[in-house]
Amino acid sequence: MAAINAVTDLSVEDGIAVLTLNSPPVNALSAGVRDGLALGVGQALADPAVKAVVLICEGRTFIAGADITEFGGAQKGASLFEVQTAIEDCSKPVIAAIHGTALGGGLEVALTCHYRVAVPSAKCGLPEVNLGLLPGAGGTQRLPRIVGAQKAMEMMTSGQHVPAKQCLAMGLVDELVEEGKLRDGALAFARKIVAEGRPLKRVRDLNDKVEADRAHPEVFDAFRKANARKFRGFLAPEYNIRCIEAAVNLPFDEGLQVERKLFMELMSGYQSAAQRYSFFAERQAAKIPDVPDDTPLIPVETVGVLGAGTMGGGIAMNFANAGIPVTIVEVKQDALDRGLSTIRKNYERTAQRGGLTAEQVEQRMSLIKGSLDMNDFATVDLVVEAVFERMDIKKDIFTKLDAICKDGAILATNTSALNIDEIASVTKRPEAVIGLHFFSPANVMKLLEIVRADHTSKPVIATSMKLAKKIGKIAALVGVCPGFVGNRILAQRQREANKLVLEGAMPWDVDRVLYDFGFPMGPFAMSDLAGLDIGWVKEKSKGETLRDVLCEMDRRGQKTGAGFYDYDENRNAKPSPVTEKIIKDFIEKSGANPRQISDEEILERCIYPMINEGAKILEEGKAIRASDIDVVWQNGYGWPVYRGGPMWWGDHIGLDKVLAKMKEFEAKMGEQFKPSPLLERLVAEGKKFSDLKA
Structure with a gap:
């Protein structure tokens, strides 16, 4: 075997050249990999003893995509297009041997090979849409020529990783080879190709599928309509569809030009910048500066959950889904x-949709044991308390848990706002106490806000972060303060939304502006969905707030058919004249005059205080980095991923603009708009949140 460069080797075995890539961790298409591919194919082509070429990768995967760290930088080494041309125009058959994943640029390279083989566990996909992009190396033009427009749209707009057996059925893979014997299987396939004298199969020349699709142009608009809700606000899905339309309606080279033009539009736009930022932010959130990677972990093999309500049940499901036995106590x-x-x-609902088998339902239920005795927590490794948000109740529970649970067990609270230091103070082991703030519904929402108290030990933190990943959550470590990071920032938006309504905006005006910004729903629609009577006590209600009056009228949200909105039998919302009259009465009683409020003011009043509060959180050290705040808001509160998060959005629109508007609001409406000193300092220094170091 001869080394071509640091990451590529070439060997010849009975007339078959084996070009091997080894660039850990995922064989991404870095400059070195691209150079190695181009040189390797060139050497194999020049060797008269070589009859075919097998492209294979060492490590856990085939080429898993582009090297994202190179995005936006100067081109080094061979371009990906040069590599693809060398492969596709090679006069000897080139076979891609796929294991692990062939994703993005990796699949685009495989599509320029004349044949593809894979082990059954392999997966293929073009997930660029998740970075706000489209496949920019011919993937939008080649994939439809193999799988057809419909399947190409499904794959590219979802970014799905398609199992090898499905790839074989759709023609994306030519043959499956035995697991663990990819090299031997690929060599055998190559020899068969040579022996049979099979022609070079260039995907770019395949036209049967696109010609068939050309006769049915309606499939594109039907697909757009069917996915309109899912694609709302995002540019990349639509751009992917347009490229597939070009593949169907234009010659290959002209389709490539469309792909390139639309790729560059996305690449230079803010949406892709935001989505690429989010990709790295999630990974960065897992890194805790003062908790090293070699921090000892606490084995968590059994879990206890106190409370079988909505939150407790959802929390228990997370652990059962990961194969961890759970005891729920009520x-x-x-x-x-x-x-x-x-x-x-x-x-069972998941099983009806095809997400689980009946056997898997029973297997997961068998991991969940119910009990009425807290003493059953004596042997568990972790307890998560999920009861009412009252400090006296929490402290009573943690006093009991401290007495019951074994030494070394982690004692976690699911509180969304209470002081965890105070909760920990009633135990003899405050170092074992941590906040695990799940978001409702806990079995669905991706975010886990992990709250570090003053005495929480590093092993407890490291274990919680690792465990979050195991149960499929995206974790962000935050500090103790009222509302922590997520709810503390939410309170700013909620305050201004409520004030705007009492100044003349209607709830549906506020909701519309935030929905158009990209949130799944506005604050008033969200309140109706959750129920206006959560935390409301009829006996204590004095009709002092809009919510009080609505609840007293039994307008408690969707469940009663009326709240801020009126609802039909299908829970479709429409503006309510009843609510409008109540609001006008409130304004009249206050002696204020209702005014017309612009969409721009609604957005600025709701969003800018969130950015400012995030700055205060950073200043106080309650979040490690600005991107952690964005991770919390994207994954727990529906902040649109294509706008990066409140801190990224502040950087994008300009912190000077945010500061100027906050000062304007402070002068007009009071000190709740007082700018954070950190915001003022960053503007004075011409810096951004992204310039701050953890």
């Missing part, structure tokens, strides 16, 4: 039965 049998029944219904 105070009363009927509450326990109700909670376990809800868990089963959730699993």
Whole structure:
């Protein structure tokens, strides 16, 4: 075997050249990999003893995509197009041997090979849409020529990783070879190709599928319509569809030109910049500067959950889904039965949609044990408390847990706002206490806000971060303060939304502006969905707030058919004249005059205080980095990923603009708009949140 460069080797075995890439961790298409590919194919072509070429990768995967760190930088080494041309125009058959994943640029390289073989566990995909992009190396033109427009649209707009067996069925892979014997299988396939004298199969020349699709142009608009809700606000899915339309309607080279033009538009736009930022932000959030990678972990093989309500049940499902046995404790049998029944219904609903088999439902239910006795927590490795948000109740529970749980067990609270240092103070082991703030519904929402108290030990933090990944969550470590990071920032938006309504904006005006910004729903629609009576007590209501009046009228949200909005039998919302009259009455009683409020003011009043509060959180050290705040808001509160997060958005629109507007609002409306000193300092120094070091 001869080394071509640091990451590529070439060997010849019985007339078959084996070009091997080894560039850990995922054989990304860095400059070295591209150079090695181009040189290797050139050497194999020049060797008269070589009859075919097998392209294979060492490590855990085939080429898993482009090297994202090179995006936006100067081109080094051979371009990807040069590599693809060398492969596609090679006069000897080139076979891609795929294991692990062939994603993005990796699949685009494989598509320029004349044949593709794979092990059954391999997966292929073009996930560029998740970075706000489209496949920019011919993938939008080649894929439809193999799988057809419909399947290409499904793959490219979802970014799905398609299993090898499905790839074989659609023609994306030519043959499956035995697991663990990829090299031997690929060599055997290459010899068969040579022996049979099969022609070079250039994907760019395949036209049967696109010609068939050309006769049915309606498939494109039908696909757009069917996915309109999912694609709302995003540019990349539409641009991917346009490229596939070009593949169907234009010659290959002209389609490539369309792909290139639209790729560059996306690449230079803010949406892709935001989505690429988010990709790295999620990975960065896992890194805790003062908790090294070699911090010892606490084995978590069994878990206890206190409370079988909506949150407790959802939390228990996360651990059962990961194969970890869970004991749920409730105070009363009927509450326990109700909670376990809800868990089963959730699993069965997933099974009805094809997400689980009946056997998997039973297997997961078998991991969840119900109990009425907290002493059953004596042997578990982790307890998560998920009961009412009252400090006296939490402290009583943690006093009992401290007495019951074994030494070394982690004691976690799911509180969304309470002081965890105060909760930990009633235990003899404050170092074992941590906040694990799951978001509702806990079995669905991706975010886990991990709250570090003053005495929480580094092993407890490291274990919690690792465990979050195991149960499929995206974790961000935050500090103790009222509302932590997510709810503390949410309070700013909620305050201004409520004030705007009492100044003359209607709830549906505020909701529309935030929905158009990209949120799944506005604050008032969200309140109606959750129920206006959460935390509301009829006996204590004095009709002092809009919510009080609505609840007193039994307008408690979607469940009663009326809240801020009126709802039909299908829970479709429409503006309510009843709510409008109540609002006008409130304004009149206050002695204020209602005014017309612009969409621009609504957005600035709701968003800029969030950015400012994030600056205060950073200043206080309650978040490690600005990107962690954005991770919290994207994954827990529906901030649109194509706008990066509140801190990224502040950087994008200009912190000077945010500061000027906050000062203007402060002068007009009071000190709740007082700018953070950090915001003022960054503007004075011409810096951004992204310039701050963790």
